[in-house]
Amino acid sequence: MRAMHFVLTVIAASGSSPPGSNPLDASLLDAANAALGEAGASHAVPDWLDPGIACDIPIESAMPKSAEAAVRECLAGAPLDLAVLPVEGRRKAILAADMESTIIAEELLDELADTLGIRQQIAEITARTMAGKLDFDLALKERVRLLAGLPADTLERIGARATLNPGARTLVRTMRAHGAYTALVSGGFTHFTEDIRTRCGFDEAHGNRLIVANGALSGEVGEPILGPSAKRQTLERLCAARGIKLENTCAVGDGANDVAMVEASGLGVAYRAKSLLREQASVRIDHGDLTALLYLQGYRRHEFRD
Numbered sequence: 001m002r003a004m005h006f007v008l009t010v011i012a013a014s015g016s017s018p019p020g021s022n023p024l025d026a027s028l029l030d031a032a033n034a035a036l037g038e039a040g041a042s043h044a045v046p047d048w049l050d051p052g053i054a055c056d057i058p059i060e061s062a063m064p065k066s067a068e069a070a071v072r073e074c075l076a077g078a079p080l081d082l083a084v085l086p087v088e089g090r091r092k093a094i095l096a097a098d099m100e101s102t103i104i105a106e107e108l109l110d111e112l113a114d115t116l117g118i119r120q121q122i123a124e125i126t127a128r129t130m131a132g133k134l135d136f137d138l139a140l141k142e143r144v145r146l147l148a149g150l151p152a153d154t155l156e157r158i159g160a161r162a163t164l165n166p167g168a169r170t171l172v173r174t175m176r177a178h179g180a181y182t183a184l185v186s187g188g189f190t191h192f193t194e195d196i197r198t199r200c201g202f203d204e205a206h207g208n209r210l211i212v213a214n215g216a217l218s219g220e221v222g223e224p225i226l227g228p229s230a231k232r233q234t235l236e237r238l239c240a241a242r243g244i245k246l247e248n249t250c251a252v253g254d255g256a257n258d259v260a261m262v263e264a265s266g267l268g269v270a271y272r273a274k275s276l277l278r279e280q281a282s283v284r285i286d287h288g289d290l291t292a293l294l295y296l297q298g299y300r301r302h303e304f305r306d
Contacts, residue, residue, distance in 0.1 A: 004044055004060045007059065007087050010024060010057070011080065013287035024052055025052070028075065038070060039070035039071075049301065053295075093242070096249065097183070097202075099192070099207070100187075101272075102165070102258075109147075109188065111158045112150060115150065130257070136225075140187065147217045148217055148218060167290030170306050173305040176305075183234070184204070185231050185235065187257050189208050246265060252271050253270070269281060270284040271284075
């Protein structure tokens with residue numbers, strides 16, 4: 001059979017089945033193949049990246065996104081993630097990742113607010129900002145003002161509570177082991193990004209700077225603010241410094257402030273994201289963990305670095 005130019009990757013939900021079971025089985029792949037045929041796409045024999053967990057189906061189609069939509073409709077209701085992507089240039093040379101609600105589970109500004117008894121007030125602003133309903137820079141300044149007077153040592157205690165999302169360390173370490181450059185690009189704070197950079201193994205980290213005076217937060221954030229456009233600019237600088245095209249990058253995030261960065265990358269992923277980014281991103285992961293980004297790039301389980 002002639003070479004296929006696209007691949008459909010199907011990934012099972014993380015933690016969806018008991019140990020030893022196969023959440024992605026032959027019947028689901030048969031249904032996917034049938035849907036591809038009905039959509040006018042030819043396909044080759046499935047290739048398991050991780051038996052029972054992730055599988056590639058090489059395809060050829062004049063309308064690959066229509067083929068993807070057909071499979072998505074056919075498998076609707078199953079806890080699976082899927083995407084049709086080009087085979088060429090599949091493995092990316094740069095990873096740019098958001099931090100909060102992406103690499104880590106928490107929104108740490110909300111956690112700081114909890115120590116002052118104003119979590120709900122700040123969390124509501126955070127939620128509206130991540131949904132794209134508020135200007136990021138103004139909303140960040142407003143929330144930080146509400147933290148004025150918080151003892152600076154609170155930052156260390158809150159940072160120690162941050163939990164890595166499943167697959168985060170494996171994603172970063174695997175891509176680095178195969179030659180990719182990795183960066184944490186966060187609208188959060190440098191007090192936290194450096195620790196998460198170390199824990200995950202990122203090459204570098206970027207974030208916003210909280211101003212501390214007399215042992216407490218001043219209620220101000222340093223300029224310039226790393227917001228939506230600055231996230232994209234950071235990705236562009238990473239590419240320029242290494243002579244890499246944007247199409248050879250992977251970017252992942254969860255909120256409205258990640259849209260520009262995710263849209264600019266070659267593999268832009270909305271990870272368990274808010275509706276605005278889910279609508280804009282070319283790929284979304286709703287069920288799997290962060291190792292799904294490795295499967296999307298064609299990594300096999302034995303190539304992972306845990």
